[in-house]
Every structure is written in structure tokens, then in C-alpha cells.
Amino acid sequence: MIEVLHARQFPLTELVLLASERSAGKSMATAYGEKQVEAFSVERAQSCDFVLMAVSGSFSTEFSPQITGNGKTVVIDNSSAFRYHEDVPLVVPEINESAMDGKLLIANPNCTTAIAAMALWPLHQHFKLKKIIVSTYQAASGAGAQGMTELEEGTRQALEGKVFPNEVFAHPLPFNVIPHIDSFQSNGYTKEEMKVVWETQKIFGDKSLACSCTAVRIPTKRAHSEAITIETEKEVSPEAAMEVLSTAPGVQVVDNPAEKSYPMPLTATKKYDVEVGRIRRSLVFQPCGLDLFVSGDQLLRGAALNAVLIAEAKLLKMPR
Template structure:
């Protein structure tokens, strides 16, 4: 029986000059997405500039809602305020809009999707309830790729997360501040911080985003809210401490879970080894475990240091995960969602 190839789609990227927008272009090419036409939209400041892409030389176009409406798939790599203002209108024009901001993640009428975990949430789109989909927070996306298979196999009762988040989570400016101020530190020059609240070289900052009334930051609460929605466990206790660290790229997370059913490290490894989007790196004696330096540029999330929790015993695990937050945490996940529509 022959199978037909999916028909090519007209794809627009809004925010094409940012770190995530550039990654989206690269991922579309790496995954051989059937692109009939690629439109790169940016600010008036960047409009008219030509950029080299895997799809050839492209000219950046100033964002215009009416122009973007004509595309089949629109990937938004813009701020939440921008998305709130323009995404509904673009979707109303018939495009499938995949938004990377937090603007619609907590809207009950907008699916929040990690394709390996809850691709079925696309059903709301197929049933005509809208053409707008939210991409999760990068930290959440990396975590749930590992948590989803564990929940399916053993059930999740509680989740505790501590993150080690790279400076690129704050954009290209964050990476530049790390590099420049590290040089200053080593050269004995004054270390000045502008992107981060405190100097980042040789330091850890236990604050990402603004503090909320409960003492957690908004970044930490995003992990709680979004994990519940993606895993479809609205009352799951999830606690997170998010920390910025002086690395360029790829977020790491130490995760402790209490399970509903008994679990062993070997059983968990077997489940995770078969899970899509996961690669098990777990031979600690040989120095094999997840690390940002290895996860950078990779599509899969590394999982390792899998061991029985000393707190929860045979109903608990401790594990360490690492994933490229510009890829699985943003651009890759968005393109995977687009692939679900083919």
C-alpha cells in the first residue's frame, strides 16, 4: 500500500531574528518539514535585511497581521503581550498558530502540548474549537518528557524539581552577559550585571522571573501549572526551585517523584528507554549521566542518575534530566506540534 507525502505548507515565523526564531528555521530544515514557502517576520528595525538560512537567502519582512494570515502555519517567537494582541486574529484568518510565549498556556480553551506526552490534545483543534496552540515553558517541556512515561507506568503522587538553568534562557543578551562579565572577572575588571539581578560569572542566582505572593517565582509556578495541565492531573502537588547558573545552553533539573505504584530504578530505566524523546544516560560509575555540554544541540532529553528515593522508598525515585531549552524547550517542540497537523 503506498503512502502519500504530506502536502507542503506555507510557514511563517514571527520573531525570526531572536534565538528561538532562528532555531525554528533550523529545526524545520533538520526535520525535513514540508515547507512550500517560508516567511520570516521581524520588527520594522530588521525589515529588509537578508539572512542566510538552510532554505536559502531570505529577506526579513516587517510584521503585518494581514500578511501573516495568509500562511498555513505560524510559529510565534515573540513576547506574551505581542501574542495576546495578534495571535487570535492570525488564527481567525485560518492559520494554525503555535505560540511560544506564556500568553495562552493557562487558557482552558487553548491546548498546551508536548507531542510525546499529550498529542491527543490536538483533537480540540480538529474539532473546530480554534487554531491556536500554546508551547510550554522550556523547563516544563524538558521535565514532562521524562515525567509523562513515569506517570503512565507508575502514577505520580508528588513531584519536586530543582532546576539549573542556562543563561540563554534569558535570550542572547544573557549569554553575552555571561561571556563578557566572565572575561571582566578574570581580567580583574568591574563585573556589571544588567540582564540578571546579580553578577552571573562563578555564581548561582536562585531567582528566575518575579516573586509571587506564595514566595515562589513565576518561573517556578509555571512548572507547577503547566505540568498539571499537560499530564492532565489538575491537583498534582508540584514544587519547584529555579536557579540560573553560569552555562551557555541547555537546562538541567534534579527531579524527585513519589509514585502511586511501587517502582524500582531498573523498571524506570526500562520505561524511559522506550519513551519517545528520551535518551537514558545512566552509568554513573563510568561518568555517564546527563550534562548540558552533551545535551546542547540535541533533540532528545537526557535522563540519568536514576535511583531509589531515600525519602519515598519503593514508591519514589530521584533522577537528573538535561535538555536543550532552545530546542525541546522551544523551537523543536513547536515544530513537532506543527508536524501533528500534517
């Protein structure tokens, strides 16, 4: 988030790093130079205009409402704590920026949802979506830095015929596929899968949107990919969809099969825009449907970039 703030030249006057007592006093290299970490307190947080929360759900549940209690500090929460609260907006600025008008606590969506939403929102506006079916190809770094280490070290060991114990993932991830991200719910779906359903409906403001997801962890490092099938209300052609997507903010159409050009983690990593391609007529929803493939950097669009975009949008509406 600090890197994105700096890269986008967010007009900040001071960067304050708040963490637990344990980390207080530590020095940290940032894009803004060496900074010392301070111990978190509600009062110190309230002295800032924006608080970007990269904390656990339980920490956010306790402290986010306290911080915004001063009636002026904006809290952008990356946890899932408030995403489903009716009075807390869940925002992808390119989609539902106005949902945060007059609100101080704003929830940042799940990474898989945010990436799909970039491609689906322009299509929803023009062709009205009825059904969305998503299968994901999610990178190890979605489980944090330890997930990344476990994949890299595990792969190194696997290539030598050794076994590296899995702790972050439910099973060894190197050269494997794990259809299990987050905990299982009573309906047989994982929480990660239901987040895609719930959050897409909330961000799009349409509870009637039928959506389903299979969330799968695969041995990639960064950027999530998703195979998406949609049924639309209005008739849609790949050409019409491509035209709509080619001018959509936050989207890059990468769709030239003849040149072997389509979305991939290799090219989507460290990119702000979500890559969308493999756009073709659905063979099961005709003539009102499409199949497509997306790849997006889940650490950017799915987290840091989206949080900073929320802050930028809020800043523009602040009284000067």
C-alpha cells in the first residue's frame, strides 16, 4: 500500500505507521524513506485523515468504528469484518464510488471478487448479467508472504524428491491443485467462494444476480486468474463485449489468440489493470452469454491499489 501511495503520488503530508506495542520503535524502509513504527492507539489513528487497515478481522471489528467515531477520519478496511454490514459500503471505485458518500468506514473487497468485478461491471451495465459462473486459479501469495515461501521452498524440495511440510496450505501446493481456500460453509461452498457471491451482489447492488464460484489454489506466485461464464439478459457478441471492455477503466483487453495473447499471471503481475481475454460466445447460453478469462494482480487490484483508489476518491470529495 505504501508503494502504491508513492507510485500514484498520493498527496500525503505525513505517513504514519501504526502497529502493536511489540513492533513499536522498529525502523522500516519505505518508499518515503526510513520510518519508525509507532504503537497503535485510537487517538493516534484519529490524528490522521486516512487509516488504511491491514489487520485481522477481529482487530478491525474492535477498532475501526472507534477510529471513525471522531466524525472525520476515514478508515479503509482490508479485512472482511465489515464487508457484509448493511451500513458499510463495499467499494471498487470504478464501480460504486457513490456508495461511500457520507461514510467514513469503507470496506475493501476480497481480491478474487475485485478482479472479476472489473471485467463484469462494464458487461453488466451494457448487457445486464443474469448468471455468473467462476472457477479460480489463485496464487500462493493470496495466503500471504508465508504462503509464497511455502510454495517456493516446497517446490525446491519437491524437485529433489523431498517433502517440505505444509503449514499454510491444507496440503502440499507444489505441483498440486487444492480446491479449498478459507473455511467450508454449511452449504458445501468455502467462505472464499461465498465471498465472491455475496460481494459481487453487494458491489453491483443487485441481490438477484445468480453467482457461483469454485475457488482453487494452484502453484503460482502472484496474480489470480479466473475462467468466467456469464448469461446476460440482452444479446451479446464477443465483438460488442470487447468494445465495451476496451474503454472500461481498470481493464486491459488482452485477446489476440493468433498472437498467443491472452490473460496470464506472467503478464498480469504488478500491473494495475486487470487483463481480460479469451472472450467468446458461450456454448451453453446462446445468444445471451459469453465465456472469458481474466488475470489480475490480487495484491494490487485485489488489495493495495483498490484501497488507495478509495482514498483518492474520498480525498476529492473532502471539504478543502
